[in-house]
Amino acid sequence: MSQSSVDFPPKGGFSFDLCKRNDMLTQKGLKAPSFLKTGTTIVGLIFQDGVILGADTRATEGPIVADKNCEKIHYMAPNIYCCGAGTAADTEAVTDMVSSQLRLHRYQTGRDSRVITALTLLKKHLFSYQGHVSAALVLGGVDISGPHLHTIYPHGSTDTLPFATMGSGSLAAMSVFEAKYKEGLTRDEGIKLVAEAICSGIFNDLGSGSNVDICVITKGHKEYLRNYMEPNPRTYISSKGYTFTKKTEVLLTKITPLSERVKVVEVAGEAMEE
Amino acid sequence: MDLNLDAPHSMGTTIIGVTYNGGVVLGADSRTSTGMYVANRASDKITQLTDNVYVCRSGSAADSQVVSDYVRYFLHQHTIQLGQPATVKVSANLIRMLAYNNKNMLQTGLIVGGWDKYEGGKIYGIPLGGTVVEQPFAIGGSGSSYLYGFFDQAWKEGMTKEEAEQLVVKAVSLAIARDGASGGVVRTVIINSEGVTRNFYPGDKLQLWHEELEPQNSLLDILNAGGPVPMAM
Secondary structure, three states: OOOOOOOOOOOOOOOOOHHHHHHHHHHHHHOOOOEEEEEEOEEEEEOOOEEEEEEEEEEOOOOOOEEOOOOOOEEOOOEEEEEEEEHHHHHHHHHHHHHHHHHHHHHOOOOOOOOOHHHHHHHHHHHHHHOOOOOEEEEEEEEEEEEEEEOOOOOOOOOEEEEEEOOOHHHHHHHHHHHHHHOOHHHHHHHHHHHHHHHHHHHHHOOOOEEEEEEEEEEEEEEEEEEEEOOOOOOOOOOOOOOOOOOOOOOOOOOOOOOOOOOOOOOOOOOOOO | OOOOOOEEEEEEOOEEEEEEOOOOEEOOOEEEEOOEEEEEEOOOOOOEEEOOOOEEEEEEEEHHHHHHHHHHHHHHHHHHHOOOOOOHHHHHHHHHHHHOOOOOOOOEEEEEEEEEEOOEEEEEOOOOOOEEEEEEEEEEEEHHHHHHHHHHHHOOOOHHHHHHHHHHHHHHHHHHHOOOOOOOOEEEEEEEOEEEEEEOHHHOOOOOOOHOOOOOOOOOHHHOOOOOOOOOO
């Protein structure tokens, strides 16, 4: 009779069990899997009625496209959105965290969130991690004091600008903005310029691609235009369709209704008392 | 050419603070770089600490922003507790406390300048390491290397407000011409008993220097011109 050891569930926290195995594998020559980065082109600009944010939708893992249609424009507050470039997990986590902090702050103050509140919360967090949280953000929104657009770098520094670009495609997008941006753009002009800047990143930067997402924020109103433009459609679709030659063979089919195996008993619980 | 867009945001910078007869003039360029890319070509490196005290920031953008945010907060409380505007010396000292006690972690050089009713216009330089030095004029940032000789020659005591501002603008524009990490526009802040005035000089309106100048003479003159005439004993 074999003695089987009882498996204790892990008590939480990081499990170091596989570290030795990983070290051994790297010594043998296996490359560690790279982080999921959003290569990215993200932009923002201020137009006459508010702020327009734009982003591409490609997420890369080293040289491979991991997600062809990811969302890089994150919700912070009803009047504030944030585009994120850098390590995907870091941008998701930090924007979610600050979004919750803003919600709690709104409950406490009874007022709409301000963009500089989000800015200060983000920059404090990123500075305290000294650049190890690899999140480069373009934060934009319209609050009681008007439209605001800021860029936040992984080390915690911020800039306030009328138009901004971040990510690996930032140079391509910035060239479009520097050539064509002017103050007092209308909504349509602004959207067209943002789309043009993102497309410039999509076509000229290897880390950016797929579709264009746009978010227009004005006083009291926001429009999230997911996949506003799809300049990279899948054009070739085989007319024959896709079939697989060898299927999985079905040897036996047996259906057991669960009621035969399990008895469901209703426990008369105590009614909740006031 | 590797742009290195992951490099920390730094302000290569030229920052200057100059006292004059009645106040101070602070000046700075406006370039913030990430590696070899100019991340912000119109940044404002002269930040307000109180109504009458401003600070010029250089070095790491993140470090200098955080230090000035903390000191602004401390000074705000200090002003409430004191019941009157904070002095420039106190502002400089608070910056120094943060810079000295965190010298291993911070990489930022600052120039504090302002006006208070006790001492008038004062400039305090706080370089890397956290020394605090009260000076009649202070220069900082990567572009300042090109200005030491210039100030030795051009600085004089008891300038007027206009002379001081012109000196600052000329100096920053000289540094911009020679230092790759400085550029953009020249911003100045004048602080005196009457209040604070912010000025802005766009890059294309600055004076041209030396090799940037158009050749004044005709092509013929330039072709015929020999080298510089050797000195005759």
